[in-house]
Amino acid sequence: MPKNCNFVDKLREIGLRPTKQRVKLCELLFLREKTFHFTINDLVKKISDEMNEKISLATVYNTVHAFQKKGYLKEIAINSDKTYYDTNTSIHHHFYDEETHELIDCNQNDIDSINLKKNIPGKKIKSVEVLIKVASDNQNQN
Amino acid sequence: MPKNCNFVDKLREIGLRPTKQRVKLCELLFLREKTFHFTINDLVKKISDEMNEKISLATVYNTVHAFQKKGYLKEIAINSDKTYYDTNTSIHHHFYDEETHELIDCNQNDIDSINLKKNIPGKKIKSVEVLIKVASDNQNQN
DNA sequence: CAACAGTTTAGAATAATTATAATGTATAAT
DNA sequence: ATTATACATTATAATTATTCTAAACTGTTG
Ligand SMILES: [Mn+2]
Ligand SMILES: [Mn+2]
Ligand SMILES: [Zn+2]
Ligand SMILES: [Zn+2]
Secondary structure, eight states, rough: OOOSSHHHHHHHHHTTTOOHHHHHHHHHHHSSSSEEEEEEHHHHHHHHHHHHHOHHHHHHHHHHHHHTTTSSSSOOOOOOOSEEEEEEOOOOOEEEETTTTEEEEEEGBBOOOOOOOOOOOTEEEEEEEEEEEEEEESOOOO | OSSSSOOOOOOHHTTTOOOOHHHHHHHHHHSSOOOOEEEHHHHHHHHHSSSOOOOOOHHHHHHHHHHHHHHEEEEEEEEESSOEESSSSSSSSSEETTTTTEEEOOOOGOOOOOOOOOOOTEEEEEEEEEEEEEEEEOOOOO
């Protein structure tokens, strides 16, 4: 979702009614310099803290799912406790800080291209993504 | 956990009492040629289907967690719906079949070594793992 | 054989997510 | 503009995976 765009028009364009909840969420999610990685809870918290809004939990779920379906959010699997979402919907890699539980993008060009020597017969590769877990030196790996 | 080992002795050795539930689970998990990737539910199902046993769900969770803590099982993050476990506890890569939801190991030597050009200041790299999503050609990527 | 700590278990509790169904709103049709 | 309709929001209930609890049970030690 382009940062410099009219969310009302953009939403209509992609077939979603521009409700005030959706526009608010667009502003929160897409009006950013950098990629935003978040959980539903992060989002609900930001809505009440940063903006002074109240959007019901169900709507936050609905909207995130709608944006994901339209290709403007991507689900990132880090662990099974919570679902992480990413405003960077391209195939890319991540650093995951085991201490702060923070995700940081690592783009294709931050890694030498990955060359697979193995493949699965009859199957096509849909994505190749790297997860780099990091922590302070004095940290036992999970 | 070595395939050719006395699980009773082995369990005692690592500080876990060799209960019949734990020994049964060892047989189910570690008496295998190949790496085993599973969810708790897979395991519960196999216990009642393949073996004719009944181990309570709480015990399955307890035991899997105990084995994980001792370093004989590893948690694999694929999606946030279910937790996957792996009898291959080394740092390694995976193919994930989006259709069958099956995990297949891809060892270090199936991939050219990964060279990171980016790093996080003050943080140490704990692991670098690749997830390769695959599907039949006629499949829309998730 | 005690005695004790560790273990299993059914069931309750929790937490994330999804479903439901009533109310509200954007938009299309009149 | 008014009305009709499909789409959205919402509170709340339901579901699902997982963890907790506390009582009964079992392996180990002396
Ligand atoms: Mn977990
Ligand atoms: Mn999911
Ligand atoms: Zn990202
Ligand atoms: Zn594996």
